[in-house]
Amino acid sequence: MTASINPYFPILIAFVLGLLIAGGATAASFLLGPKKPNPAKLDVYECGVPVVGTARQRLSVKFYLTAILFILFDIETVFLYLWAVLFDELRWFGIIEVGLFVGTLVVGYIYILRRGALNWD
Amino acid sequence: MEGTVGVVTQFLDSNIGVVATLGKIALALAIALQVAPIMVWVERRQAAFIQRRIGPNRVGLFGFKLFGLGQPLADTIKLLFKEDFVPKQANKFFYILAPIVPAVMGLLAIQGIPLAKEIVVGGHTINMQPVSLNAGFLYLFAMSALGVYGVALAGWASNNKYALLGGLRASAQMISYEIAMGLALLPMVFIYGTLDLQAMIAAQSDSLLFGVLPNWGIFLSPISFVIFVITMFAETNRLPFDLAEGEAELVAGFLVEYGSMRWSLFFLGEYAMMFTLSALTTCVFLGGYELPWLSQSELVALLTPVFSAEPATWVASLIGLVVLLTKTAIFMFLFVQARFTLPRFRYDQLMRVGWVYLLPLALVNLVVLALIVGIMRLT
Numbered sequence: 001m002t003a004s005i006n007p008y009f010p011i012l013i014a015f016v017l018g019l020l021i022a023g024g025a026t027a028a029s030f031l032l033g034p035k036k037p038n039p040a041k042l043d044v045y046e047c048g049v050p051v052v053g054t055a056r057q058r059l060s061v062k063f064y065l066t067a068i069l070f071i072l073f074d075i076e077t078v079f080l081y082l083w084a085v086l087f088d089e090l091r092w093f094g095i096i097e098v099g100l101f102v103g104t105l106v107v108g109y110i111y112i113l114r115r116g117a118l119n120w121d
Numbered sequence: 122m123e124g125t126v127g128v129v130t131q132f133l134d135s136n137i138g139v140v141a142t143l144g145k146i147a148l149a150l151a152i153a154l155q156v157a158p159i160m161v162w163v164e165r166r167q168a169a170f171i172q173r174r175i176g177p178n179r180v181g182l183f184g185f186k187l188f189g190l191g192q193p194l195a196d197t198i199k200l201l202f203k204e205d206f207v208p209k210q211a212n213k214f215f216y217i218l219a220p221i222v223p224a225v226m227g228l229l230a231i232q233g234i235p236l237a238k239e240i241v242v243g244g245h246t247i248n249m250q251p252v253s254l255n256a257g258f259l260y261l262f263a264m265s266a267l268g269v270y271g272v273a274l275a276g277w278a279s280n281n282k283y284a285l286l287g288g289l290r291a292s293a294q295m296i297s298y299e300i301a302m303g304l305a306l307l308p309m310v311f312i313y314g315t316l317d318l319q320a321m322i323a324a325q326s327d328s329l330l331f332g333v334l335p336n337w338g339i340f341l342s343p344i345s346f347v348i349f350v351i352t353m354f355a356e357t358n359r360l361p362f363d364l365a366e367g368e369a370e371l372v373a374g375f376l377v378e379y380g381s382m383r384w385s386l387f388f389l390g391e392y393a394m395m396f397t398l399s400a401l402t403t404c405v406f407l408g409g410y411e412l413p414w415l416s417q418s419e420l421v422a423l424l425t426p427v428f429s430a431e432p433a434t435w436v437a438s439l440i441g442l443v444v445l446l447t448k449t450a451i452f453m454f455l456f457v458q459a460r461f462t463l464p465r466f467r468y469d470q471l472m473r474v475g476w477v478y479l480l481p482l483a484l485v486n487l488v489v490l491a492l493i494v495g496i497m498r499l500t
Binding site for chain 2: 005007008009010011013014015017018019021022023025026028029030032033034035036037041042043044045046047053054055056059061063066067070073074077078080081083084085087088091092095098099102106109113118
């Protein structure tokens, strides 16, 4: 009778269809559009003025520290999801444990806030 | 002739799972692909009304003007016939790949939305959520986060300073908002006790709050709702958080070297993601496809005498789909209204809102709600 499908299988079908739609749209405009390249058109667009330097140079990414903090707090959120699903089974034990866990992170959060890691001036 | 019909019926009967899955995916894809052109028209018209202009109202279909509804069609044809070239300084492979990523992720994310309550066809119950995982809406989060790669990739591959800054800003924005977004939805998980969107919708329709209000998430956890809507704007790169584009200072940011269909693929992805996140908000906070005060099962019971048992579920689900689309349309309206009434945030202000205000607020909300739910349910 009704053979059950793996719940992840529809994702694969949708992925293939999505690729076909997006790839097809790109290919269609590639085939249909005119081809009249000229040096000015292919150049870097910097509001029409001659290009200064290149984009392949080193620049200071100020938020690398924020990125590290993001990983910390994001993993915290993932852990909390596990607790939230099992909220009724873990009962008060879970709530107290999570309270301690969140409390520890809040101490860390206050530390980074006071040390100015979240100032971007 | 009789034989052919019999064979077809038998084929459908034995492969109902596969056929239904393909049908649901096709329905979700059709919705996602229709949202972009319709929203382009809505956005231009609404902008015009806010700015006291008329907006596109000329292009019609078959000789009727239809308030300019033919405009998106004309735009699509124009974009298809535009010259499609790769700038000489760009990294060709990633430049071509970049617009495909957000478009595909947008089309994938929408598959996780429960479109209507299950329908019964020939004795088979069909669940109307194309991708129904036990991980629930975490699938939606994963897909919407992957969409950012397209923007960051476009910024780098274009090899243009403006584009690079736009891509960098998109990633900075992502790391400032995802945490508050995840924490805002956490209380909803333990309030409903599930990650599954359909179970959440069922929990929101089975009883009334204080005997009057529908049991919707927005009333159970209003702060979560507010935080989620704010982060939704940031996640989809929409004003007041569209720093990755920033027409005024970055001349369209990551889009600066893009044109023709590649350019519109970014917008296909953006609108599909806007729709998906709006629908997710609807499912978690506003009862999804359920009407307030009249649940889908009551509706089926009401409709069964009029139609017969199985068509009654089809009609009820159709009503459910319309209800879902209507609620989602309210958020889409909000997106456009915000875009043309609010100024753009500055880069550091945006990160401060995410880290210094929304994150602690979400944490406090989480702890308070955990205590309230614990006291109400466990004692």
